[in-house]
Ligand code: PEP
């Protein structure tokens with residue numbers, strides 16, 4: 001019989017796949033002897049079965065009963081006992097944390113009878129009825145799918161009648177009436193009354209949590225965070241402990257270090273007389289953890305001890321949810337906490353310095369996406385700015401945008417390419433769409449542990465929360481400033497998530513210190529003194545030392561090449577030569593296309609050659625001593641001619657004026673018509689151009705080789721590699737290679753520099769090339785995988801069209817989790833790369849292999865390329881540090897060295 005339910009003593013922190021993060025860590029804490037309320041966990045397997053079959057596995061209910069009985073024995077109370085009932089919570093908990101995205105039902109076990117028992121044993125009828133109304137409300141909304149507003153409006157009416165806005169002002173009689181009205185809503189909306197039988201409540205709640213795995217916001221969150229859709233959630237059934245029993249009780253969230261700034265020292269929020277949901281929702285303002293010491297010293301001291309124990313045990317920043325019930329501390333959750341990119345780098349190095357982890361482990365605690373965050377621009381300190389408020393620095397960064405007060409609207413504006421700041425009193429999980437769409441998030445309520453802060457940090461999005469002096473009215477869509485000025489939707493604000501400052505209007509941005517570090521403009525002592533920069537420096541050094549994969553850059557100009565080099569590129573993996581045919585060279589390209597005789601053609605090529613040579617000299621000089629892979633012309637030639645529509649319009653205008661086009665315009669028009677292709681990406685491009693347009697590739701090769709000779713004569717160490725694009729058959733490459741070798745002999749003779757050894761290789765960017773790579777390697781001296789075209793041609797997706805048109809549909813339907821143009825499709829395109837790498841090296845042992853498609857700078861793809869033994873990846877200069885870091889992480893054997 002499959003085991004679907006685990007006692008705490010049967011779990012541990014490594015069973016996250018089965019027990020979810022929360023369940024695995026509750027078990028771990030229990031086994032460490034920490035005070036965890038008696039609990040058990042229903043596995044993700046049960047959830048997956050439920051979602052697949054529409055019903056739970058038949059043996060699950062009996063296993064739950066068995067574990068409920070064990071808890072009943074342990075604490076001496078029975079579920080549903082009319083005199084002194086056991087109450088339990090039912091909480092979701094997936095392998096990866098999805099804060100607030102799934103469901104929770106508290107106070108299971110209360111019914112019309114046991115509520116009286118609870119009132120009697122606690123001597124607190126108000127508490128008992130408040131707990132009952134919470135159960136009815138959560139059960140109604142979550143399990144029975146009744147619109148939550150129906151319950152909220154009853155509560156609001158009751159508060160209005162009392163003239164208060166605070167739930168705590170409702171007395172027991174008010175709550176009894178609310179309970180009756182809630183029950184009536186359920187009976188009316190659901191046809192059957194609220195189930196009085198606790199076991200039925202429990203089973204229904206478990207099913208609802210299973211279903212919440214597929215709620216709209218959970219699906220959206222997973223897509224955003226790239227969490228696989230098929231993991232399912234575990235469900236934790238925990239004995240209720242109450243933080244809302246009065247002032248000697250409370251609930252809080254704590255971090256063993258500051259998750260926003262990475263500062264050492266505990267950090268958190270505490271709320272007296274409250275339940276957990278009240279803290280996370282950010283509805284009431286909390287006190288800091290330090291202030292908790294003043295209200296409950298014993299519980300505070302115990303908590304501090306436990307936090308130190310947990311950090312020592314997990315060797316990482318932990319976040320914790322706890323409750324104090326009548327001065328007794330209970331641990332409700334812990335996990336290795338989410339943190340900002342800045343905190344991640346700092347904390348990894350702090351832990352090394354504290355002797356708790358090795359340098360290699362520290363490298364696994366950060367990732368390329370976080371490094372990208374640190375390279376985003378920040379506000380210019382010296383720029384003029386008008387500060388209008390200050391909140392908590394909940395998630396760092398600089399964001400500028402127009403105010404928008406509602407989430408769907410924010411998504412709509414962002415889709416039009418507008419930049420928005422989502423301004424809300426507080427956010428709740430339904431705001432996820434707006435948070436994803438916005439540049440930054442601004443709230444007037446809630447602390448660093450509020451929903452907005454937790455989710456924004458997880459997404460790496462700038463967030464300022466709890467800016468109380470800014471009155472945000474989401475209905476009126478206004479924000480009133482302390483001086484009475486009213487800002488409306490559409491007006492621009494700038495928010496600084498690193499300091500919490502809010503400014504009116506647009507504030508100028510500058511490069512952050514981490515970019516200055518990569519640019520090489522910081523002195524050694526400046527690096528030393530800035531904790532973040534120093535941490536980046538240390539971890540990059542470890543990555544560089546450890547990685548096998550080399551990192552090159554895609555750069556087409558001397559300037560880009562220099563920046564790439566400063567950023568640590570070990571050469572150029574792709575120099576696209578097409579821009580050398582643009583600008584003032586366009587007329588020369590036109591001449592080439594329009595040439596009618598071989599002489600005219602040669603004259604056009606002769607005019608282009610010196611200009612190209614000049615470009616190559618510049619690039620080879622910038623990358624002196626390092627390899628530079630130069631790709632011969634790839635795009636169809638008509639891309640260099642005016643668009644057909646433009647010419648037709650010119651023609652029509654001329655005719656309207658009773659005139660005709662000039663002779664050369666007519667020729668161009670005829671050429672454009674002649675060269676028009678239905679599918680230019682599958683047309684006359686790449687090596688086909690070299691074969692069809694006599695002399696074109698030879699001219700480019702000559703320019704490269706002459707530039708090389710010139711650099712050598714100037715005392716340089718140029719290392720060009722000539723690359724032929726879009727080869728499908730070895731014959732194409734052989735013909736081109738022979739032609740280029742001939743040029744090499746000629747240029748060698750002319751210049752007196754031996755250029756016959758310059759490597760000539762090819763791109764592998766067509767499925768046929770990948771499949772016949774063994775043959776192609778007979779001619780190719782290196783391969784560079786053009787994974788952009790390879791993805792395009794393997795999937796049959798036009799790369800310029802599909803992403804914006806139907807990819808969101810594909811992602812929503814789970815056909816893929818992320819665009820295959822962004823992260824390599826390992827199962828399809830990756831297979832072709834693997835086949836080509838293997839068969840290429842069988843033909844030519846030691847064949848040098850690289851990647852120059854966009855995937856070369858994508859963290860997950862870098863891990864894949866490393867795993868299949870490629871020699872290097874090449875990416876845009878700005879992503880070079882990311883690729884270096886990920887290549888270092890990929891070569892590690894520590895936990896976490898797989899991608900994530
Ligand atoms: C590729 O196809 O992956 C590639 C690098 O070439 P381009 O993007 O220029 O087609």
Ligand code: MG
Pocket residue numbers: 725765786788789
């Ligand atoms: Mg290509």
